[in-house]
Amino acid sequence: MKKRDTGQLVPSAGPTSGAYGCESVITLDDLSIGYDDQPVLSGISLSICRSTFTAILGANGSGKTTLLKTLLGLQPPVAGRILVCAPDEAPIIFGYVPQFAQFDPVYPLTGFDVALMGTYGRVRPGRPVPHRERAFTWECLRAASADAFARKRFNLLSGGQKQCVLIARGLATKPDVLVLDEPTAGVDAVATQALMEFISQIHEKRRLTILLATHDLALVRKHAQQVVWLYHGRIFRGPVAELLTPEGMAEILEIGIA
Amino acid sequence: MDALHQILSPAFLLRNSVYISVLIGLACPLVGVYLVLRRLMFMGVALPQISATGVAFALSLPLWFGFQIRAHGAHSEHALAFVGSTVFSLAAILGLAFLERRGRGLPEGRLSTAYVVSGALGILLLAKNPYAERGWLDLLKGEVITVSNSDLALTAIALAVVLAVLVLFNKELLLVSFDRVMAVTLRKNILFWDALIYILIGLTVSMAVLSVGPLISFGFLLIPALTAHLFARNMLQFMISASIIGGTTGFVGFWLAYQWDWPVGPTHVVLLGLIYAVAWIFHRCLQLSRKELIS
Numbered sequence: 001m002k003k004r005d006t007g008q009l010v011p012s013a014g015p016t017s018g019a020y021g022c023e024s025v026i027t028l029d030d031l032s033i034g035y036d037d038q039p040v041l042s043g044i045s046l047s048i049c050r051s052t053f054t055a056i057l058g059a060n061g062s063g064k065t066t067l068l069k070t071l072l073g074l075q076p077p078v079a080g081r082i083l084v085c086a087p088d089e090a091p092i093i094f095g096y097v098p099q100f101a102q103f104d105p106v107y108p109l110t111g112f113d114v115a116l117m118g119t120y121g122r123v124r125p126g127r128p129v130p131h132r133e134r135a136f137t138w139e140c141l142r143a144a145s146a147d148a149f150a151r152k153r154f155n156l157l158s159g160g161q162k163q164c165v166l167i168a169r170g171l172a173t174k175p176d177v178l179v180l181d182e183p184t185a186g187v188d189a190v191a192t193q194a195l196m197e198f199i200s201q202i203h204e205k206r207r208l209t210i211l212l213a214t215h216d217l218a219l220v221r222k223h224a225q226q227v228v229w230l231y232h233g234r235i236f237r238g239p240v241a242e243l244l245t246p247e248g249m250a251e252i253l254e255i256g257i258a
Numbered sequence: 259m260d261a262l263h264q265i266l267s268p269a270f271l272l273r274n275s276v277y278i279s280v281l282i283g284l285a286c287p288l289v290g291v292y293l294v295l296r297r298l299m300f301m302g303v304a305l306p307q308i309s310a311t312g313v314a315f316a317l318s319l320p321l322w323f324g325f326q327i328r329a330h331g332a333h334s335e336h337a338l339a340f341v342g343s344t345v346f347s348l349a350a351i352l353g354l355a356f357l358e359r360r361g362r363g364l365p366e367g368r369l370s371t372a373y374v375v376s377g378a379l380g381i382l383l384l385a386k387n388p389y390a391e392r393g394w395l396d397l398l399k400g401e402v403i404t405v406s407n408s409d410l411a412l413t414a415i416a417l418a419v420v421l422a423v424l425v426l427f428n429k430e431l432l433l434v435s436f437d438r439v440m441a442v443t444l445r446k447n448i449l450f451w452d453a454l455i456y457i458l459i460g461l462t463v464s465m466a467v468l469s470v471g472p473l474i475s476f477g478f479l480l481i482p483a484l485t486a487h488l489f490a491r492n493m494l495q496f497m498i499s500a501s502i503i504g505g506t507t508g509f510v511g512f513w514l515a516y517q518w519d520w521p522v523g524p525t526h527v528v529l530l531g532l533i534y535a536v537a538w539i540f541h542r543c544l545q546l547s548r549k550e551l552i553s
Contacts, residue, residue, distance in 0.1 A: 072443050096443045106295055107436050108490040120433055121444035126426045153491060173444065 022049035024085060025092070025177060025209050026071065031080035033063065033070045039078045040066050046228060046237050048177070051207040053200070055220040055240070058230035064213040067230070068181055071211070072096060093121070095175025099185050100162035105155035111165040112150040115141050118172025137172050144168035144198065160191025164198075171202070177209040178202075184216065196223050220244065261517040274405035276512050278413060278469045279526065283508025285417040286478035287486070287500035288424055289462045292455055294483045296435055300366055301354060302479045304373040305463045306472035309347040311376040313468065314383035316342020321387055336409060336468075343464040351460045355452065409469065416465045420458050424497075431455055432493060470523065477527035478504050485534045488541040507533065 024047040034040040041063045048054050058064045069075050071082065072094055084092040095118070118140065119133040141147040146164035149157055154165065163183050170178050180199065184192040200223045203210045214220060220227055221244050229236040229243065229252060236243060236252050243252070264270055293302040316338045350372065358365055424431070434441045434451040441448050466475035482504040483496075490496035511526035 069439075072439070074439060074442050091445070094443045096440055098437070098439060103437070104295075104297070106297065106487070108487065108492055108496045109436070110492055113492060114436075117429075117433055117437065117440060120429055120446075123429070125430050129429065169440075 022047075022052070024048065024083075025050045026085075026211075027083040029081045029083060031070070031082060032078040033066050033075075034078045035066070035075070037078055041230065041233060041235065042079070044080070044235055046235070048209065048211060049226070050209055051203075052226055053203045053210040053224045054212070054226040054228060055224035056211065056213040056228045056230065057215065057217065057220050058213075059215055062215075062230040064215075064230060065181060068179060068211075068213055072179065092176045093173055095170030095173040095178040097163075097166045097170040097178065097180040097183055099182050100159055100166060101186055103154070103162075107155070109154045110151055111146060111154050111157060111161070112137065112141065114154050114165050115146070115150065115168040115172055118169040121173055137168070140168040140171040141165070143171060143202065158191070159187045160195060163187055163191075163195055167195075167199070167202075175208070177211055180210070180212045182214055183212070184214065184219065192219070199223065217244070262513055265513055265516060272516070274407065274410045275522070276509065278405045278410055279474075279508035279512045279522065280505050281410075281414060281417060281508070282466045282470050282474065283478050283482075283504035283506070283526075284501050285420060285462060285504075286466050286475060287482035287504040288421065288497055289459045290479040290483040291486075291497050291500055292431065292435060293459065293479060294487060296455075298358075299480055300369040300373075301351065301459075303476055304354075304369045304376070305347060305351060305459070306467050306475035306479070307373050307380070308350040308376040309343045309464050309467040309475070310472040311380040311383070312342040312344070312346025312464070313339045314342075314380040314387070315346065318383045318387055336406075340412075340464070340468055343468050344461065347460040347464040347467075348457065351456045351463075352453070355456050359452075405469065413465050413469045416461060420462050423454070423458060427451070427454065428493075474523045474526050477530045478508070481527075481530040481534050482507070485530075485537045488537050503530075503533065 026048040028044045028046050031044040032039040032042040033044065044067070056064050056067060066075075070077050116129060116134065116137045119129055119137060123129050123133060138147060138150075141150045144164045144167045146161065146168050149161050150165065150168075154162065157165065167178075167180075167183070170180075178199075183199070184195060187195060196219055199210065199212070202208055212220075212224065221240060224240050227237065227240050227243050231252060238248075242248055265273075265276055267273075270276070290302060293299055317335070319338070319342075354365075354368065354372070357363065357368060430446060430451050431454070433444070434446060434448045435455070438448055441451070463475055463479070466478065470478075482500045485503050486496055486500035490499055507526060507530050511529045512522055514520065514529065515522040515525040
């Protein structure tokens with residue numbers, strides 16, 4: 001078990017139990033997140049269970065991205081702590097899949113070049129990427145159905161193709177947790193469907209812990225197991241089957257508005 | 259062709275100037291690639307000018323403090339100029355990068371102001387300086403005439419170091435430039451790698467300014483990288499083709515300047531501009547013909 005408190009990692013006792021009796025991979029303990037010591041969301045206490053598909057649901061500006069950035073260690077929490085647990089006491093590895101639109105098209109990189117970056121965490125600085133890591137990157141591209149267009153320039157690919165390459169890159173990190181930040185933003189309906197089916201498949205086949213930030217209620221309902229709903233500065237969490245029922249949603253919306 | 263034979267002759271009097279033009283032409287675009295990729299092109303304009311002001315400032319120190327450079331005259335003068343150029347380049351790039359990271363104010367405004375103020379300050383500092391008459395003013399105007407063997411060796415060593423670091427740490431430098439978030443999740447020290455890029459840029463600019471002046475340095479930093487970017491399909495192609503364009507222009511520009519008795523610096527820059535314009539037109543024609551084929 002590792003504890004991260006304002007960005008620091010220190011060893012701790014061992015795996016903890018999540019809210020549903022499962023093995024917790026990430027535990028947020030009375031966490032406040034925000035910028036420049038100004039909290040956007042406070043009092044976040046929840047556990048993400050190993051091998052679950054959890055969706056972070058919320059409208060634009062609800063704090064989804066801030067929560068993800070804090071989890072990934074990109075910004076320190078305003079208060080509280082984050083406990084992360086890797087199975088072998090090694091630091092937990094996040095496979096981060098950002099939105100494709102955030103990348104500057106000025107970089108002359110192929111899809112393969114982008115996916116290969118996922119292996120950089122295992123290659124020491126100053127060393128070339130070994131052949132086995134290149135072969136593994138191709139495996140990840142094949143798994144993400146991105147090998148057919150991986151030799152093309154990344155900035156010339158369609159939104160859905162770029163997202164497949166980015167998922168392959170996330171897989172190439174050999175992650176404990178795959179973190180996807182609105183992966184279907186800007187992707188057409190058909191590609192969104194295919195992309196989400198693929199994410200569900202890798203979750204089932206590899207027993208991978210998935211954390212997906214989205215504002216698409218339909219996608220969450222269809223693919224996720226757990227949901228963390230950020231609504232009007234409040235956090236609601238639970239199994240999709242319970243939380244996203246008409247009754248559950250009506251209750252949340254009433255509480256949020258009140 | 260007679261001029262070409264003379265330039266290629268080992269006994270050519272200005273051979274060091276040719277070598278240094280080619281060397282700067284080969285090396286500057288390699289760091290220029292990162293200026294283009296990180297969209298820091300204005301920094302590529304301002305930095306050589308600031309570096310040149312560092313040279314003028316360093317050469318003004320003896321005048322202000324009332325001492326003269328006597329021992330090994332030209333070497334001491336050059337060493338002083340090197341320190342001034344490097345300190346100003348590194349201070350400027352690290353300072354500007356720090357402000358860029360904080361994301362406050364207008365970066366273009368800061369760089370434009372730094373460019374124009376440093377340019378004016380450099381001229382003012384050298385206006386009343388006796389060292390200006392020893393060729394420094396000519397150098398800052400882009401005249402590459404007197405290059406000693408030791409200057410050439412120093413420049414070659416510094417640029418070889420820059421090249422080695424760029425090749426060795428290519429993947430880390432690319433990762434922190436392309437996707438900082440990914441770099442953080444892979445536990446890369448982005449502050450360290452950012453600082454390394456800036457130090458490489460600062461060192462290259464200061465060496466280039468000291469060897470060929472700010473005008474050529476600016477030209478070689480950005481224009482070959484912009485030209486190569488039109489056609490490059492991957493990073494390796496991008497860096498190699500930018501370097502080849504720079505190195506070839508360094509030689510051809512010198513040849514043309516020698517043949518027609520033109521000033522070397524402006525010849526290099528105009529030639530680079532022409533190559534960029536022709537490449538851009540060719541690229542545009544290619545794009546249009548591809549579109550026609552598809553339709």
